[in-house]
Amino acid sequence: MAKKKEVTVEEKLRALFDLQLIDSRIDEIRNVRGELPLEVEDLEDEVAGLNKRLEKLNADLEKLDHNIKDKKNQIEESKALIKKYNEQQKNVRNNREFNAISKEIEFQELEIELAEKHIKEFYAQIEQKKQVIEQSNERISERQAHLDHKKGELNEILSETEKEEQALIAKSDDYKKDIEERLVKAYTRIRENVKNGLAVVPIERGASGGSFFTIPPQVQMEIAGRKKIITDEHSGRILVDQELAEEQRQKMEKLFAKM
Known part of the structure; x- marks a missing residue:
């Protein structure tokens, strides 16, 4: 041998x-490639975060719309009760019954007033959230465009260098075997x-x-x-x-x- x-x-x-x-x-x-892969990753995280925030804002809008419908239904119910109480007042037998029904009418009128106040507040919140949604959409568009640009840069560099890099890594491993x-x-x-x-x-x-x-x-x-x-x-x-x-x-x- x-x-x-x-x-x-x-x-x-x-x-x-x-x-x-x-x-x-x-x-x-x-x-x-430098910091490009990290930049792309950070931008992807940022866009994902902005989209998640946008989803929450849209969910908040739906909830506010639902709250407004509830309050409007409550107003209609109160109005119906007021109408019923007004009819009942026509047939009262004494002042005590009249006063009791008047208190019920007054209570329903206060309920209507409170519901209308809440509706105004909900509409104000909707306007505020719509502004934030508009700003968020603009921000997402801007960051997405930046992300697409950076991804394009990275893909271009990768297409130019990936083949050579893989060949060099294989060559490095081969050389290590002989040392x-x-x-x-x-x-x-x-x-x-x-x-x-x-x-x-x-x-x-x-x-x-x-x-x-x-x-x-x-x-x-x-x-x-x-x-x-x-x-x-x-x-x-x-x-x-x-x-x-x-x-x-x-x-x-x-x-x-x-x-």
Whole structure:
């Protein structure tokens, strides 16, 4: 059985930097989308909330209409009772009966007055709610138009980038399989802990990429020797020399161009 070829440190560094270039490309695609998915989600929630509020306002209107009908029926009932009591007064036998019926008539007249007052209040509430409904409809139309626009933007970006993104994600997974697990874990941990997702960076002007901390010349020589994996003591990033980085960039650009 053929002995499995031992992977050199240089090969590990090249594989890690290739993986970084792929993942950075994915990051760039996602950055193009930016906050759009969240904006779309927020707008969808806002429109849903406005529609729910509109439903409640329309339900309130129906309830007010029902209340007005009830009060109008109550007025008609009171009027009918007043008519009946007026007829009864014509046939009373004494003042006590007359006064008792007069009190009933007075009570029904007060009921009519109170019902008419409530009806006026209900109509005032209806007018107020209609104004709010009109404003809500305008707001919904405006937010829905904004949502449709943002959805259009997002769909356009997705149609342009989704295929490439999925291909890159698959490529990233493939590259991880060829790198020993402990290095992939270290790489992933570093990526999660740094702002720009750069876990593997080249030396630029004597410092690790994106850092202002100078790397001692002796350490720079060790990095250029590619005999061991060295991390930046300040950021924890894995360091590679500029020449290796440039070679891998050119190689990966050719790969990206085919996607």
